[in-house]
Amino acid sequence: MKASSQRETWPDIAKGMGITLVVYGHVARGLFNAGIPLDPVWHQRIDGFIYAFHMPLFFWVSGYLYFFSIQKKGTLAVLQDKLRTVAYLYVVWSLVHGLIEVAMSHYTNGHLALRDVLALWQPRAHFWFLYVLFLVFAIATLVYRFKSGWVTAGALLVSILWYQNPGGLEIGYTLVLVGPWLVYFAAGVAVAQFKPVVSRQAGWVLPVLLLALALCSSWTLLWASVGVVAVLSLSRWLDAHGHGPTRAALIYLGQLSLPIYLLHVLSGSGIRIVLQKFVGVQNVEVHLIAGMAMALLVPILVHRLSVRYHWNFLWAWPAFRHG
Template structure:
């Protein structure tokens, strides 16, 4: 495996651990599990200051390669396989389970909310919705001019800082919030290919990360929701730290870490059900230890989806995480276009 691929897997592994931790922590807080409020607010804000921008950045790294290989139409169709289909399927699966078990969980999910997924994504699935929008926008940009990515990135940064410049609506908010990181991933792909950071570079970026997070949260007493130039810089410093750290760790073949990265989508789709289930079971038997809930919730949120994946693969169940929509669309178009020319 190329170093570039391996460090990306390491970065995805770190990112998905943070995702699971963040959602477990929020679930425990909503469920009333006793925990230090200061720790909760600080920990939550640090994680949310960069963990999802990291995933948009990593997705952007491979955009040009995929665009060159598949073309505009092929890339769009492939994202219906790998993003839109699992978004719809797992939004329905998780949403229906949450609606049925609403009396036993933190939320009061309604069936109307579940079936509004095409215009109102909910829970963790907003990421897939926003990611598809980023791909569609990037395909449009590259179809018009591949050289326009730099000015488009600058515009994306401006819109991130001033989202009121866009019309109101979830679609525009998702683009304003996230496309700048996706575009930066596209720009950085060439420079990061084969990157292997030194120990000194890791020490420098980790130190910079600590200083930036302390300055933002400690000195300025800001929260990740206080969006502006400082929050953008904080996210970029944090992403740079992850990239440096993971390009350094990629020197060693940490198979279990890389596997977490390659299965991060599976974990993302199922970790809420796994973590919530563990929390409900522990509460049912009278456990209210914050530490025990956190450790078992994060471990279960990571490992139970992997166990489910192993069972799914063993049973050869198809189309739970992707579907051949692109092949169906291509066949339909190839059939329709000749007929239209008759």
């Protein structure tokens, strides 16, 4: 299948929605754990709703975009790109974030030891996503080098079975972490490869697939899939019919979703510490608004500065020029 010459923007809209939910979820959890008076019932309901599908969404979009990347570059070249970005960022930002947490442990909700920061083989905090995502890319390099629809369909089926029993294979702790997430990546690849069929038959294909997931797998996977499909459908609609600042803002947030993901916890928890510990603010609305604003704006500012001053090392392994 030939990839479209014009880059699709609806995946950026989906990522923009997803990263906004990620930021809200972490800000709200930080407030709850810090004793800011959130309504526990509503917090648990919203938290459960968000966490049912927001990270599956990112794995799905990653799989969808991965298919077109390997069509252009090949699997090995894409894996090299992910070494320079995903793996590199996992190591660098896990260390940076962890060292700051150790230094600020007196003011934060947790008490982190230096040995925990250095144990990079055991992902911690929100950096588990980069750790698992790179493992998924490594597995995909082995699987999708065979550009066959049967291989893609088989990979999706195997990933569903793996989801059902992620610890059933004697594959060790590291790959067990992949089990709950590979299925969404494989689904994204499958939709990208069979895009014409899915587009023409979406009216019955998607409901049948969702029902099949419920019958042969688990309700958790079903609800996650329903959430992902809902966000993707809304993203497609906004891309086709939206012409206002909402669409533009979501595209922008989606394009910067990685810097936001890397920095949002530090900036969001930082403003919470300032407001709670030093200013004495306990108002939950103030904390939510300030936390969301800082968690989104600080990473955007850092990214803009990195573009202006060529701090490319913040987001990828620096490419050194010879001669």
